[in-house]
Amino acid sequence: MVSARVVIIGSGATGAAFAWRAATSGLDVTCLERGRWALPESTPSVSSDWEVRRITDRSPNPNVRRSAADYPILDDTSVIKPATFNGVGGSTVLWSAHAPRFRPSDFKVESLDGVGSDWPINYWDLAPYYELNDRIVGVSGRSGDPGNPPRTPRQTPPVPLGDAGTRVGAALNRLGWHWWPTDGQLLTESYDGRPACNGCGPCEMGCFTGARASADITYWPKALDAGAQLITGAAVTRINTGPDGLATSVTWCDESGDEHLTEADVIVMAGNGIGTPRLLLASANPSHPTGLANSSHQVGKNLMLHPIAGVTGVWDDRVEGWSGNDAFCLLTQHFYETDESRGFARGYEIQLTRSQGPLLSALGGFGMDISWGENHHERFEQLFGHSATLAVTCEDLPDARNFIELDASATDAFGVPAARMHYSVEENADRMLDHGIASATELLREAGAREISTTRVLPGAGFHLMGTARMGSDPATSVVDSHCRTHDVPNLLIVDGSVFASAAAVNPTPTMQAIALRAADQLVDSLA
Amino acid sequence: MNAALNSFVAGLLPGSDIWPSGLEIVFDVELPTATIEMRQAWEEVSTWILPPTTEPVELQQALQRYQASDSATFDQGMLMAYGCYYSHPRVLAVIEQRCGYSARPPQPLGHPVTDRVQVHPISALNDVRWRLDGTAQAEQIQQIQRSQPAHIWTEEEISTWPTL
Ligand SMILES: Cc1cc2nc3c(=O)[nH]c(=O)nc-3n(C[C@H](O)[C@H](O)[C@H](O)COP(=O)(O)OP(=O)(O)OC[C@H]3O[C@@H](n4cnc5c(N)ncnc54)[C@H](O)[C@@H]3O)c2cc1C
Numbered sequence: 001m002v003s004a005r006v007v008i009i010g011s012g013a014t015g016a017a018f019a020w021r022a023a024t025s026g027l028d029v030t031c032l033e034r035g036r037w038a039l040p041e042s043t044p045s046v047s048s049d050w051e052v053r054r055i056t057d058r059s060p061n062p063n064v065r066r067s068a069a070d071y072p073i074l075d076d077t078s079v080i081k082p083a084t085f086n087g088v089g090g091s092t093v094l095w096s097a098h099a100p101r102f103r104p105s106d107f108k109v110e111s112l113d114g115v116g117s118d119w120p121i122n123y124w125d126l127a128p129y130y131e132l133n134d135r136i137v138g139v140s141g142r143s144g145d146p147g148n149p150p151r152t153p154r155q156t157p158p159v160p161l162g163d164a165g166t167r168v169g170a171a172l173n174r175l176g177w178h179w180w181p182t183d184g185q186l187l188t189e190s191y192d193g194r195p196a197c198n199g200c201g202p203c204e205m206g207c208f209t210g211a212r213a214s215a216d217i218t219y220w221p222k223a224l225d226a227g228a229q230l231i232t233g234a235a236v237t238r239i240n241t242g243p244d245g246l247a248t249s250v251t252w253c254d255e256s257g258d259e260h261l262t263e264a265d266v267i268v269m270a271g272n273g274i275g276t277p278r279l280l281l282a283s284a285n286p287s288h289p290t291g292l293a294n295s296s297h298q299v300g301k302n303l304m305l306h307p308i309a310g311v312t313g314v315w316d317d318r319v320e321g322w323s324g325n326d327a328f329c330l331l332t333q334h335f336y337e338t339d340e341s342r343g344f345a346r347g348y349e350i351q352l353t354r355s356q357g358p359l360l361s362a363l364g365g366f367g368m369d370i371s372w373g374e375n376h377h378e379r380f381e382q383l384f385g386h387s388a389t390l391a392v393t394c395e396d397l398p399d400a401r402n403f404i405e406l407d408a409s410a411t412d413a414f415g416v417p418a419a420r421m422h423y424s425v426e427e428n429a430d431r432m433l434d435h436g437i438a439s440a441t442e443l444l445r446e447a448g449a450r451e452i453s454t455t456r457v458l459p460g461a462g463f464h465l466m467g468t469a470r471m472g473s474d475p476a477t478s479v480v481d482s483h484c485r486t487h488d489v490p491n492l493l494i495v496d497g498s499v500f501a502s503a504a505a506v507n508p509t510p511t512m513q514a515i516a517l518r519a520a521d522q523l524v525d526s527l528a
Numbered sequence: 529m530n531a532a533l534n535s536f537v538a539g540l541l542p543g544s545d546i547w548p549s550g551l552e553i554v555f556d557v558e559l560p561t562a563t564i565e566m567r568q569a570w571e572e573v574s575t576w577i578l579p580p581t582t583e584p585v586e587l588q589q590a591l592q593r594y595q596a597s598d599s600a601t602f603d604q605g606m607l608m609a610y611g612c613y614y615s616h617p618r619v620l621a622v623i624e625q626r627c628g629y630s631a632r633p634p635q636p637l638g639h640p641v642t643d644r645v646q647v648h649p650i651s652a653l654n655d656v657r658w659r660l661d662g663t664a665q666a667e668q669i670q671q672i673q674r675s676q677p678a679h680i681w682t683e684e685e686i687s688t689w690p691t692l
Contacts, residue, residue: 045635048617128690152682208634330649373540373591
């Protein structure tokens with residue numbers, strides 16, 4: 001048995017996975033989380049104003065929600081706005097739980113396609129950890145997709161395709177395009193003490209029943225059982241280093257503003273692709289003048305978000321778009337890999353999402369044209385329950401114009417400067433968006449949609465936060481090594497999406513969790 | 529009641545034989561979680577110069593002008609009005625009757641998918657199509673996947689894959 005005091009900053013998808021794995025291996029684990037527990041019973045999906053709350057105090061955008069645990073993220077320099085949650089379970093409290101995996105080529109974009117940079121690890125290194133993660137969180141889906149490497153049988157069957165899904169699936173068959181029922185961290189049968197999903201719709205408000213996985217109900221109970229400690233309402237304001245340059249402790253403030261110091265042998269950052277670079281930059285000191293672990297000047301750089309287009313189809317008859325979980329049921333990866341004739345490198349996936357509730361439909365949903373005034377209700381009846389949206393998720397490449405920096409014009413309650421988000425869609429992804437929108441339009445037409453409307457880049461979709469402390473073998477161009485140890489401060493680890501060297505074109509959380517689990521095992525091995 | 533807000537709401541949601549007008553609904557509802565931006569917009573709209581509801585054509589034109597000149601306030605004001613309207617039981621009852629939607633909060637009953645017609649992904653079934661990454665591992669696994677498409681993989685087998 002090894003022993004070390006490990007402090008984890010952030011209790012979200014990755015902090016929780018790391019805490020569980022490290023605590024089960026006997027490490028002395030303390031996690032500091034700036035937010036509180038968000039109890040599933042407190043989700044507003046039981047109240048009649050649920051749709052209003054979805055865009056007000058339960059908004060995924062911290063700048064709209066403005067809860068006490070949130071820190072400012074200045075976003076007027078970004079075309080895509082942040083979507084996060086600060087509390088136990090992190091952003092998985094509000095996530096949609098669509099859980100595809102990266103593909104092998106995603107780790108080798110430079111050697112295969114001459115863009116971005118390769119990871120120092122590959123798919124095969126992560127495969128066992130994807131499996132382990134799936135078993136802990138419970139994944140619905142169907143194994144056997146020939147478009148991806150093999151995986152074990154899924155914990156529960158896939159989510160039902162429903163009316164729109166059946167139409168789109170049949171259309172994909174007619175077009176001869178790859179598709180598959182998608183993996184989701186959302187149960188369709190009871191598993192590990194959690195119930196099956198009852199298809200209520202808005203996963204992004206939090207899950208009332210616990211059918212949809214979130215780190216507070218999957219990893220945390222197990223981590224606490226294994227002896228991990230979790231301190232909530234603990235906002236870390238800086239990571240301190242000693243004369244040898246190693247990290248020694250963290251300074252944090254409780255909710256009343258009192259300052260505390262916790263010493264550690266190993267410090268693990270799991271604050272997400274914005275929270276992590278923010279704290280590293282705010283922890284600059286005379287030995288690390290540009291911020292902690294930042295001799296490469298890559299901390300905060302290479303922000304990748306996945307520009308997502310929403311292409312909505314409207315059918316003459318009802319497709320009962322309000323039934324079922326709203327964000328996924330099937331996906332096509334037909335256009336996932338590079339085909340030079342398309343005019344861009346890498347590719348995109350298309351996933352089917354269902355429609356919105358009455359209020360969001362009345363406001364136009366994803367780009368539907370619905371006027372106010374005399375014809376409003378007639379139009380509402382044509383659209384509500386008649387529509388479904390294809391989300392085109394594009395890989396974006398690291399770009400010097402896209403980054404996180406500190407901006408002292410605003411601070412959180414404890415004086416730590418705001419994060420400022422700089423993001424515009426880079427040229428490759430811009431061309432990809434055109435292609436993806438054309439493909440999605442063709443698919444919807446084939447599926448019988450009468451009317452099609454497009455939102456080129458969904459502005460609220462800033463939930464896949466990647467690249468801001470990237471992994472690599474060269475300390476001059478990357479922040480962490482293949483074990484998630486920072487090159488500059490070897491007892492400081494980063495295990496969240498910040499370490500992604502490339503973004504792939506799929507939702508990233510299972511990959512983040514697999515990386516965090518693997519990093520915990522490697523830490524234990526290195527201490528043994 | 530503020531005349532400008534009255535006109536604003538009536539212009540957005542005039543109602544019909546079937547649908548109640550905004551005026552019958554919106555001022556009945558409190559939105560305790562409305563954002564600062566929504567509240568500020570509401571205040572701002574109350575200062576707009578708008579024709580009365582008895583002049584619907586002029587009202588529509590005036591609203592169109594405000595929408596063009598101050599779209600942020602217009603949109604947030606609309607959010608407030610629609611937020612009240614579309615969470616009111618009378619409106620939800622009409623939606624239920626007209627659209628076949630069970631107009632209740634998502635939980636605790638949910639909206640299970642009733643149409644379980646399923647299609648199978650035929651186009652992909654015989655075609656192993658993920659791209660090799662240049663590793664020997666990938667070649668090996670793809671070969672097995674091709675030769676034994678029905679093989680059920682176990683976690684133990686997969687744990688022998690790592691290369692580093
Ligand atoms: C609406 C929405 C939908 C999404 N849908 C999907 C999806 O379908 N599929 C998918 O793969 N991903 C999805 N995501 C993204 C997914 O939630 C994230 O990728 C994932 O949660 C990231 O994990 P993390 O551990 O890096 O960070 P988070 O889960 O964001 O957790 C970070 C935690 O760190 C804490 N923290 C930060 N700074 C400090 C500090 N200084 N001191 C103390 N604590 C701190 C925060 O409070 C937070 O709790 C979605 C996200 C949102 C918001």
